[in-house]
Amino acid sequence: MHKLGRSHRDKVQQFMTITGASEKAALQALKANLYKRYKDPYTDMILVDGITLLCNDIQVDPQDIVMLVLSWHMKASTMCEYSKQEFFTGLQALGIDSLGKFRERIPFMRSELKDEQKFGEIYNFAFGWAKEKGQKSLALDTAIGMWQLLFAEKQWPLVDHWCQFLQARHNKAISRDTWSQLLEFARTVDTSLSNYDAEGAWPYLIDEFVEYLNENGIISNAQSMTDWSKK
Amino acid sequence: MSNQKKRNFQIEAFKHRVVVDPKYAEKTWKILEHAIHEIYNHNASGLSFEELYRNAYNMVLHKFGEKLYSGLVTTMTAHLKEISKSIEAAQGDLFLEELNRKWNDHNKALQMIRDILMYMDRTYIPNSRKTPVYELGLNLWRDNIIHSGKIQSRLLSTLLELVHRERTGEVIDRGLMRNTIKMLMDLGSSVYQDDFEKPFLEVSAEFYKVESQKFIECCDCGDYLKKAEIRLNEEIERIAHYLDVKSEAKITNVVEKEMIANHMTRLVHMENSGLVNMLLDDKYEDLGRMYNLFKRVPNGLSMIRDVMTSHLRETGKQLVTDAESSKDPVEFVQRLLDERDKYDKIICQAFSNAKTFQNALNSSFEYFINLNSRSPEFISLFVDDKLRKGLKGVSEEDVEIILDKVMMLFRYLQEKDVFEKYYKQHLAKRLLSGKTVSDDAERSLIVKLKTECGYQFTSKLEGMFTDMKTSQDTMQGFYANHPELAEGPTLVVQVLTTGSWPTQPTITCNLPTEMAALCEKFRSHYLGTHTGRRLSWQTNMGTADIKATFGKGQKHELNVSTYQMCVLMLFNNADRLSYKEIEQATEIPASDLKRCLQSMACVKGKNVLRKEPMSKDIGTDDAFFVNDKFTSKFYKVKIGTVVAQKESEPEKLETRQRVEEDRKPQIEAAIVRIMKSRRVLDHNNVIAEVTKQLQSRFLANPTEIKKRIESLIEREFLERDSDDRKLYRYLA
Numbered sequence: 001m002h003k004l005g006r007s008h009r010d011k012v013q014q015f016m017t018i019t020g021a022s023e024k025a026a027l028q029a030l031k032a033n034l035y036k037r038y039k040d041p042y043t044d045m046i047l048v049d050g051i052t053l054l055c056n057d058i059q060v061d062p063q064d065i066v067m068l069v070l071s072w073h074m075k076a077s078t079m080c081e082y083s084k085q086e087f088f089t090g091l092q093a094l095g096i097d098s099l100g101k102f103r104e105r106i107p108f109m110r111s112e113l114k115d116e117q118k119f120g121e122i123y124n125f126a127f128g129w130a131k132e133k134g135q136k137s138l139a140l141d142t143a144i145g146m147w148q149l150l151f152a153e154k155q156w157p158l159v160d161h162w163c164q165f166l167q168a169r170h171n172k173a174i175s176r177d178t179w180s181q182l183l184e185f186a187r188t189v190d191t192s193l194s195n196y197d198a199e200g201a202w203p204y205l206i207d208e209f210v211e212y213l214n215e216n217g218i219i220s221n222a223q224s225m226t227d228w229s230k231k
Numbered sequence: 232m233s234n235q236k237k238r239n240f241q242i243e244a245f246k247h248r249v250v251v252d253p254k255y256a257e258k259t260w261k262i263l264e265h266a267i268h269e270i271y272n273h274n275a276s277g278l279s280f281e282e283l284y285r286n287a288y289n290m291v292l293h294k295f296g297e298k299l300y301s302g303l304v305t306t307m308t309a310h311l312k313e314i315s316k317s318i319e320a321a322q323g324d325l326f327l328e329e330l331n332r333k334w335n336d337h338n339k340a341l342q343m344i345r346d347i348l349m350y351m352d353r354t355y356i357p358n359s360r361k362t363p364v365y366e367l368g369l370n371l372w373r374d375n376i377i378h379s380g381k382i383q384s385r386l387l388s389t390l391l392e393l394v395h396r397e398r399t400g401e402v403i404d405r406g407l408m409r410n411t412i413k414m415l416m417d418l419g420s421s422v423y424q425d426d427f428e429k430p431f432l433e434v435s436a437e438f439y440k441v442e443s444q445k446f447i448e449c450c451d452c453g454d455y456l457k458k459a460e461i462r463l464n465e466e467i468e469r470i471a472h473y474l475d476v477k478s479e480a481k482i483t484n485v486v487e488k489e490m491i492a493n494h495m496t497r498l499v500h501m502e503n504s505g506l507v508n509m510l511l512d513d514k515y516e517d518l519g520r521m522y523n524l525f526k527r528v529p530n531g532l533s534m535i536r537d538v539m540t541s542h543l544r545e546t547g548k549q550l551v552t553d554a555e556s557s558k559d560p561v562e563f564v565q566r567l568l569d570e571r572d573k574y575d576k577i578i579c580q581a582f583s584n585a586k587t588f589q590n591a592l593n594s595s596f597e598y599f600i601n602l603n604s605r606s607p608e609f610i611s612l613f614v615d616d617k618l619r620k621g622l623k624g625v626s627e628e629d630v631e632i633i634l635d636k637v638m639m640l641f642r643y644l645q646e647k648d649v650f651e652k653y654y655k656q657h658l659a660k661r662l663l664s665g666k667t668v669s670d671d672a673e674r675s676l677i678v679k680l681k682t683e684c685g686y687q688f689t690s691k692l693e694g695m696f697t698d699m700k701t702s703q704d705t706m707q708g709f710y711a712n713h714p715e716l717a718e719g720p721t722l723v724v725q726v727l728t729t730g731s732w733p734t735q736p737t738i739t740c741n742l743p744t745e746m747a748a749l750c751e752k753f754r755s756h757y758l759g760t761h762t763g764r765r766l767s768w769q770t771n772m773g774t775a776d777i778k779a780t781f782g783k784g785q786k787h788e789l790n791v792s793t794y795q796m797c798v799l800m801l802f803n804n805a806d807r808l809s810y811k812e813i814e815q816a817t818e819i820p821a822s823d824l825k826r827c828l829q830s831m832a833c834v835k836g837k838n839v840l841r842k843e844p845m846s847k848d849i850g851t852d853d854a855f856f857v858n859d860k861f862t863s864k865f866y867k868v869k870i871g872t873v874v875a876q877k878e879s880e881p882e883k884l885e886t887r888q889r890v891e892e893d894r895k896p897q898i899e900a901a902i903v904r905i906m907k908s909r910r911v912l913d914h915n916n917v918i919a920e921v922t923k924q925l926q927s928r929f930l931a932n933p934t935e936i937k938k939r940i941e942s943l944i945e946r947e948f949l950e951r952d953s954d955d956r957k958l959y960r961y962l963a
Contacts, residue, residue: 136945177944177951184956201914201957204938 027097034099035087046082058102065149069109070094072125078133113153120183123150127179137173140166147182156186158213165212170205178203193219256295259286260302266347267303270340271310280347288350296355303348307368311337311375319381327389330382331410334372341368373418377426386411390427391434397469398438409473416475428478432485435466439489447494451504453517459490460520483527492528499538506538510577518581532587540591543574547599557605561621564613568636571596597643605883607650610640614676615657622668630672638679645930648897649890651688656733658692662699663725663772684927694731702726709756722749726757726766740770740793740819743800770794771823779839782859789839790869794819794827799839802857810853825849830870836863837870894929898939901925906949906961914940914957 038050046054055062074090076082082090094109096102112118130146131138138146144163151159162182166174181203189196196210213219266283269275290299314333321329345352345364352364362370376382390411393403415423439462446455463486470479491498498521499506509517525531550556550570556563571592578588600606614637622630644650661667674696681689702725709724710716742750754766773793777800780786791799797817801808808816814824828849832842841858842849901924906912912920917940918933925931940959943949952958 175941175945177941181951181956199915201937203941204934207934207937 030097031088031091034091034097035084038087039084044084046087048080051080051082057099058106060106063149065113065153066106066109068126068129068149069112069122071129072122073109076129078131079129119154123183124180126150127176135173137175138179139173140171143174143179151186154186157191158186161213161218162209165209169208169212175203178205181206191219256290256293256298259290259295260298262286263290263299263347264302264306267306267310267340267344270343271336273336275343283347284349287348291351291355296351296359299348299351300355300359300361303344303364304367304371307344307371308375311371315376315379315382318376319379319385326385327407327411330376330386331407331414333376334410334414337368337372341365344368369418373422377415377418377422383426387426387430391431394431394469395434395438398465405472412473412475423475428475428481431478432481435482436485436489439486440493443490443494446490447497452498452501452506452521453504453509453514455494455498456517456520456524459486459524462486462490463524487524487527491524491531495525495528495531495534499534506535507542510539510542510574513573513577515577515580518577522582532585535582536588536591539588540595543592543595544598546570547595548602551599551603551606557603557609560605560609560612561616563609564637564640567596567600567640571636571639593643596640597645600640600643601645604646604887607644607646608653608883608886610637610644611650611653611657613637614654615661618661618668618672618676619666620668622672627671630669631675634672634676634679637676638683641680642683646890647684647688648893648928649887652733652886652890652893655692655695658695659733662695664774691731694728698727698731699725705757708760709753712756713752716749716752720745720749722746722753724753724757727769735769735771737767737769738771738820738823739768740797740817742768742770742793743797746796770797781839781857781861785862786866787861787863788867790867791831792827794823795831795870798824798827798831802840806856808855810849810851810855813855828853828855832858834870837868839868839870894931894935895939897925897928898931898936899943901931902936902939902943903948906959909961911952911958911960913955914959917959 035046038046038054040047040050051067052062055064055067060066070090071079071082073093074082074086076086076090091097094105096105113122126146127138130142144166147159147163185202185206193210193213198207198210210219263283263286266278269278287299290296314337318326318329318333341364345368348364355361356363361367377386390408393408397403412423412427415427442462443459446458450458463483466482466486467479470476470482474482506518506521508514509521521535522532525535547567547570550566551563556566574592578584578592582588603609617633617637622633625633641647641650658673661673667673677689677692677696680692705726706723709722716722741747750768757766758764770793775791775793775796777789777791777796778786779789779799789799794817797819798813801813801816805812810824810828813819813828814821817824819827828840828842829847830837832838832840832849832855833847838858839861841856841860843854843856844850898921901921902917905917905920905924918936921936922931922933940949944951944959947962949959950962952960
């Protein structure tokens, strides 16, 4: 059950008095109001304009990673739009029924990114959410944007090199397997690559990345030094 | 029955009359002592054996065995001491003779004495656990003669001296040696070993150490080995003649160690005469000798094998990566075959066909053949050359031999699928140009490939043969149905089933009208009997025979390619044609057209066309005329054969790309097969299993396998395990 702030409680009371509805119903109606505020005039969905307005209301930049967390709660299928169902799912999950509540929940959502488990879920969710509907893979530019966003939160020192490498050498879309394996890689392999196992069944792209790092002298550990001595 | 008293019968011992003469023992002993003296003094003939035996018997019986025994010891010892002196006194060479003579005497005496004292031997001696007479005699001899201060060392040094003399080439008295050594052996194996064998082995080791050092400084490898073999045989012979057979292994060990093992490395690597030189010069005898000698020492054979292997690999590598030899594929393969024959012969003749050497040969070939990525192509070209002309006039058995040798090389290839691709191309050209020397040889090779690689490898090749045969029947049917065509140009069509033949892009050019009409008739005839099929003319693969009459009336029959025919027929209606006109009329692709014109206008002896300007290359502004001055010795002139050539660089790249592309589905199929049966498998095992499955066709690249796995994950055939990212799971 929601903890209602003072002014809020009053509103609900008012509503209940006027309409004679139960607390629960009252809250539902408030949520519906929110939806109405943002929904697109011609379709039963919240589109870009609605989202922009929402961001304004909750004082969050649309590019802020918190929007990803929000979308994750909503189980949104694709970025830049929310279905009615998704919107309500999100509100429910976060216990939001008013804008004030919404704003209050922002710090909580940010904190979720610090949780290892949740970050992983959000990261993996991001793939499906960021890619084009009907496509199997994620376009490179979008992927890079997402990675930079995500790894700003969870520090991964090699993220810039990774993105540079992709632009220089790969130039194709990113598969789901590569996406999810990259997080594993960032989590388990240390930045000097000392515990990188060449037989470790890493996706081919990651193997290439390691080679790229060695070739360009970015990583100078014992491994790469012996390689150079062979040249 | 009368009443008789029972009587106990007692059988009493049969007693001699006991003569209780206190001097009895002494008297009897004196008789025996005297006898012993006489025996030693070669006066035994005057003695009565029976009497002496009885005396000895009595002594023992009357409990005087002790006296008899000790008396024997004393007497014999005294005699031996005498003997010892006389042996010591012998000078120089007579020493051994004297020793031997005295030994023989002693033996004879000992036998007689033993016979006389046999009763004691059988009763007193075992009872009192004393040494039996014969053995006693030997021991006394050993202690008083052999181990006597003056004799012991002299004996040893004499024996060793004689051995040394014999080793340096002198003739010695072997019988004397044999007897002396036998004496030592009879005295006990420890006597033989301590007093002779051990020092003998030490001295021999020293001798051979010195000798081997001397030889190795001045001999080359072959000579050294000869000498070592001689020495070894000498020692074996020596054993047979006068030493204990148990010493053979020990002395041969010494020789092997000193002469062979200690110098093994130096011998093998000796400059200008070592193993490598022997291999290069096919020195079968020397190699055989080395093999037999080195077989005797630890690591000897493995050293030979290793040096041979690394030499072979080096030679092979050079052969294979030499730019010159790569220019002529037939030469390239022939050299490989020759090299293999050479080593086969060496292993057979010198290395007793040992399996380990055969294996070394095979693994070396496998190593360097695959260093050159064009080996599969070249082997196919070699076969092509043989099947076109090389095997002409060769007997059936010899054909089989050559093909079997080729198969041996084929087995070494890691990229058998590349070979398959080229073989198909070359076979297609052979079949279509009718240029195969022997159908049987072709078939024989296919059968061999099938046995080696399975049905799938050869099914398409066999399909090609079938198509050729079917086409013949089709042609017969065609002309049977159209008897009116018998007057015009003769058409021969080969209908190729698309899947079996190497894929060619279909480029149709414009055929001359007469031919075009004929071809259409054939098409309708064929499609009439085979509905639902599609025919496309492969004008880049055909040939034509044309009768031509030149300016001065010279008539020739020209054998040309279809393209060339199209070009030539144009000149029936024009005297002069520009390149562009020809191109337009025939619609032959530019590069082919240029080659086609070049072969008819720029090649001596085949220049049925004349070109202006007279340059070697075809320019797009050139003009062409019939060469009225064309001459040839032959009536039939062949221009432009579609011979299988070594591929040009771009063609090579293209073929390689196609091979790589073909491998991808094969890898995927293998992955799916394995995952389907295993359900769950970790990364490294997947790689290992896939590689093993594909081994018979090509060596799968682990990176490529990984890429295929990822592709299969993408397409949801597989997934990674949620807990262990190295594990893959099959998704039904």
